[in-house]
Amino acid sequence: MTSLAELTTPALLLDVGVLERNCEAMAQRAARHGVALRPHLKTAKSADVARRATRGHSGAVTVSTVAEAGYFARHGFTDLTYAVGIDARKIAALHDIERANGARVTLLVDSIEAVQAAGARARELGASFRVLIEIDTGGGRGGVGPRDDALLSLAREVQRSESLTLAGVLTHAGHSYHVQGGTAIRAIAEAERAGAVHAAERLRAVGIPVEVVSVGSTPTAVCAQSLEGVTEMRPGVYTFFDLDQVARGICGVEDIALSVLATVIGHNPRSRRVLIDAGALALSKDQSAAEFRSGLGFGLVCQAGGTVPLPGLCVAELHQEHGLIACEGDEDAQAMFRALPVGSRVRVLPHHACMTAAPYDRYHVVEGAGSGVQAVWGKARGWHAGV
Amino acid sequence: MTSLAELTTPALLLDVGVLERNCEAMAQRAARHGVALRPHLKTAKSADVARRATRGHSGAVTVSTVAEAGYFARHGFTDLTYAVGIDARKIAALHDIERANGARVTLLVDSIEAVQAAGARARELGASFRVLIEIDTGGGRGGVGPRDDALLSLAREVQRSESLTLAGVLTHAGHSYHVQGGTAIRAIAEAERAGAVHAAERLRAVGIPVEVVSVGSTPTAVCAQSLEGVTEMRPGVYTFFDLDQVARGICGVEDIALSVLATVIGHNPRSRRVLIDAGALALSKDQSAAEFRSGLGFGLVCQAGGTVPLPGLCVAELHQEHGLIACEGDEDAQAMFRALPVGSRVRVLPHHACMTAAPYDRYHVVEGAGSGVQAVWGKARGWHAGV
Numbered sequence: 001m002t003s004l005a006e007l008t009t010p011a012l013l014l015d016v017g018v019l020e021r022n023c024e025a026m027a028q029r030a031a032r033h034g035v036a037l038r039p040h041l042k043t044a045k046s047a048d049v050a051r052r053a054t055r056g057h058s059g060a061v062t063v064s065t066v067a068e069a070g071y072f073a074r075h076g077f078t079d080l081t082y083a084v085g086i087d088a089r090k091i092a093a094l095h096d097i098e099r100a101n102g103a104r105v106t107l108l109v110d111s112i113e114a115v116q117a118a119g120a121r122a123r124e125l126g127a128s129f130r131v132l133i134e135i136d137t138g139g140g141r142g143g144v145g146p147r148d149d150a151l152l153s154l155a156r157e158v159q160r161s162e163s164l165t166l167a168g169v170l171t172h173a174g175h176s177y178h179v180q181g182g183t184a185i186r187a188i189a190e191a192e193r194a195g196a197v198h199a200a201e202r203l204r205a206v207g208i209p210v211e212v213v214s215v216g217s218t219p220t221a222v223c224a225q226s227l228e229g230v231t232e233m234r235p236g237v238y239t240f241f242d243l244d245q246v247a248r249g250i251c252g253v254e255d256i257a258l259s260v261l262a263t264v265i266g267h268n269p270r271s272r273r274v275l276i277d278a279g280a281l282a283l284s285k286d287q288s289a290a291e292f293r294s295g296l297g298f299g300l301v302c303q304a305g306g307t308v309p310l311p312g313l314c315v316a317e318l319h320q321e322h323g324l325i326a327c328e329g330d331e332d333a334q335a336m337f338r339a340l341p342v343g344s345r346v347r348v349l350p351h352h353a354c355m356t357a358a359p360y361d362r363y364h365v366v367e368g369a370g371s372g373v374q375a376v377w378g379k380a381r382g383w384h385a386g387v
Numbered sequence: 388m389t390s391l392a393e394l395t396t397p398a399l400l401l402d403v404g405v406l407e408r409n410c411e412a413m414a415q416r417a418a419r420h421g422v423a424l425r426p427h428l429k430t431a432k433s434a435d436v437a438r439r440a441t442r443g444h445s446g447a448v449t450v451s452t453v454a455e456a457g458y459f460a461r462h463g464f465t466d467l468t469y470a471v472g473i474d475a476r477k478i479a480a481l482h483d484i485e486r487a488n489g490a491r492v493t494l495l496v497d498s499i500e501a502v503q504a505a506g507a508r509a510r511e512l513g514a515s516f517r518v519l520i521e522i523d524t525g526g527g528r529g530g531v532g533p534r535d536d537a538l539l540s541l542a543r544e545v546q547r548s549e550s551l552t553l554a555g556v557l558t559h560a561g562h563s564y565h566v567q568g569g570t571a572i573r574a575i576a577e578a579e580r581a582g583a584v585h586a587a588e589r590l591r592a593v594g595i596p597v598e599v600v601s602v603g604s605t606p607t608a609v610c611a612q613s614l615e616g617v618t619e620m621r622p623g624v625y626t627f628f629d630l631d632q633v634a635r636g637i638c639g640v641e642d643i644a645l646s647v648l649a650t651v652i653g654h655n656p657r658s659r660r661v662l663i664d665a666g667a668l669a670l671s672k673d674q675s676a677a678e679f680r681s682g683l684g685f686g687l688v689c690q691a692g693g694t695v696p697l698p699g700l701c702v703a704e705l706h707q708e709h710g711l712i713a714c715e716g717d718e719d720a721q722a723m724f725r726a727l728p729v730g731s732r733v734r735v736l737p738h739h740a741c742m743t744a745a746p747y748d749r750y751h752v753v754e755g756a757g758s759g760v761q762a763v764w765g766k767a768r769g770w771h772a773g774v
Contacts, residue, residue, distance in 0.1 A: 008476055008771055042707055064708045084708050085652035089395055110653050113729035140658030141709055265472035266497050271527030281745050285672045320429055320741055321451045321471050322528055342500035354707055358668050359746045361769055382748055384395055
């Protein structure tokens with residue numbers, strides 16, 4: 001077993017014990033609500049994570065890029081929802097992925113133009129696709145409003161297409177990321193559920209069958225009190241959790257499975273900084289958690305052997321390949337230098353696991369404090385097929 | 388020639404005409420100052436860009452990761468400075484890169500601990516390395532102060548090592564990125580020059596030979612009035628430029644060579660947003676230019692055929708794979724929807740070219756407004772050798 005001291009840094013560490021606990025808890029939540037769990041794999045982009053996130057249930061997953069669709073199809077995940085509004089120029093690549101792997105990719109639409117372009121492209125290719133209509137339940141990103149006239153005309157446009165089949169409706173309460181605490185998130189979860197179900201009922205009321213009513217974000221999946229009328233949920237970041245979810249009250253620091261291993265490459269006594277070789281590319285410049293908690297900088301710093309944050313330390317500044325750790329008080333700089341000697345290693349807990357993990361091509365798998373590297377798991381990155 | 392309409396998005400576009408103009412202007416600046424240009428290729432990570440950035444001069448380059456060192460060495464760039472403080476555990480990979488490609492990698496140190504660890508590792512491998520001592524000329528990142536006692540003890544420690552040779556001193560005035568306008572940047576450029584030269588002279592005064600006096604950042608390289616005593620400069624982002632350099636007064640919008648091609652995948656009349664398929668991963672969350680200019684959001688929006696920003700529009704919000712374009716006034720939303728129909732394409736000008744380009748694996752090369760794709764250039768990404 002490789003020790004952490006032997007790895008070259010920056011390296012992405014994933015605690016498999018925490019990952020499995022997070023996956024099991026979400027599977028139990030879905031079971032309790034009587035809905036399917038279709039984990040969003042944009043966070044992990046890894047087949048090994050996907051196997052744990054789908055253990056004991058359907059194997060259906062959600063993806064956010066053509067690259068992820070191809071990667072997961074090649075790894076045996078054949079029921080894929082591509083949960084970003086479709087550009088018809090991606091249809092040929094998705095059809096190739098389906099044929100090469102016996103997979104089915106369900107598309108997302110929220111405009112007549114997208115339905116027509118996707119339908120025409122599918123017809124040219126002799127392909128057919130299931131589609132979901134995106135519903136905007138308050139996030140203000142993709143989707144038609146649950147009460148909009150556009151919903152019915154969109155559904156009828158799908159029905160008119162020879163190459164598309166309407167599978168149902170999908171919503172993502174992205175605005176649940178901008179509130180804190182159970183009460184506020186529960187209200188958004190209920191609006192998400194009610195909006196999606198209302199849209200489905202309006203379609204059913206005019207004789208349009210709706211099989212799928214899909215909701216989901218990690219905060220709403222954790223906090224929802226009822227998922228009455230919903231058929232599936234699509235949380236993603238719960239697999240790894242991060243400081244952002246901690247700051248919102250969704251999980252504890254001990255639930256964070258992902259961290260970045262970095263090496264102390266210098267001390268600067270003039271600026272009172274410890275330099276590490278994990279910078280803006282290795283950690284990401286995301287500071288989502290700062291909306292609700294101060295003192296986090298670009299991530300919390302732990303000793304390499306564990307994930308308990310060192311009091312008063314954070315990554316205060318990022319350059320492309322340098323991270324600069326600062327302490328709160330001036331008098332603590334010498335203590336910080338002693339605690340983190342040049343050549344030693346630290347783990348950084350990230351604000352937003354999806355952004356931090358994305359550019360890496362592998363996870364180094366550990367289990368618990370003091371663990372060495374038990375396995376190396378590959379992952380997808382980038383956007384396009386065959387890349 | 389592929390048209391932009393046929394590409395799958397997001398895609399990184401690089402205007403080769405602008406790139407070559409930027410490269411030529413910097414080469415002329417270096418020649419005028421009588422210093423070598425050792426371009427920092429952390430921005431482009433591309434051999435095709437490196438050939439243009441080194442045209443007519445030495446071919447020496449600067450890198451920021453072991454992955455870049457390996458990539459450029461394989462592509463024939465054999466004089467490499469790895470300008471991040473060295474962790475000894477990277478030495479074996481760098482030595483492999485040297486041997487496989489007949490390359491020479493010069494290392495950076497700023498502590499006794501790093502010198503001892505690097506020296507010991509090199510000796511174990513039967514290798515020898517040239518090293519530069521990093522000087523902190525005000526940036527507060529890596530380096531010893533030009534007047535610090537540590538400078539002399541560090542140089543003597545390098546001289547004592549059998550496997551290391553002292554090549555000179557290196558500094559990076561990273562704080563030039565936090566000021567605006569010629570006067571302020573000229574002052575930092577002079578402090579950068581004077582600090583590096585002072586450090587070199589202190590070493591020479593005690594009989595320690597100093598061959599290399601290396602300075603550089605794009606702002607200081609553009610604004611420096613004198614580089615007396617300097618032997619080389621290492622700017623990087625000038626190859627592409629970006630909104631951050633525009634906001635600081637270093638270049639014009641017309642000098643930006645890099646943009647992201649994206650597809651309009653939806654309109655949301657409730658939130659008055661145009662949705663594109665370039666999100667936080669495709670554009671990066673960097674907002675450096677916001678320090679000096681408002682109204683830029685996460686990037687300015689142009690029609691796909693050119694790089695003239697559409698008035699009043701910017702990418703106002705980013706999700707992992709979604710960008711949300713907003714306009715300034717409410718009444719403009721309908722005009723924005725008409726200008727950017729679903730299925731149409733836009734180019735986004737980025738804040739910080741280094742951060743935006745990093746996760747991609749290729750450039751689509753264009754030349755001038757209305758150009759199709761003339762070539763596809765590969766590039767490095769990630770951190771480690773053989774990845």
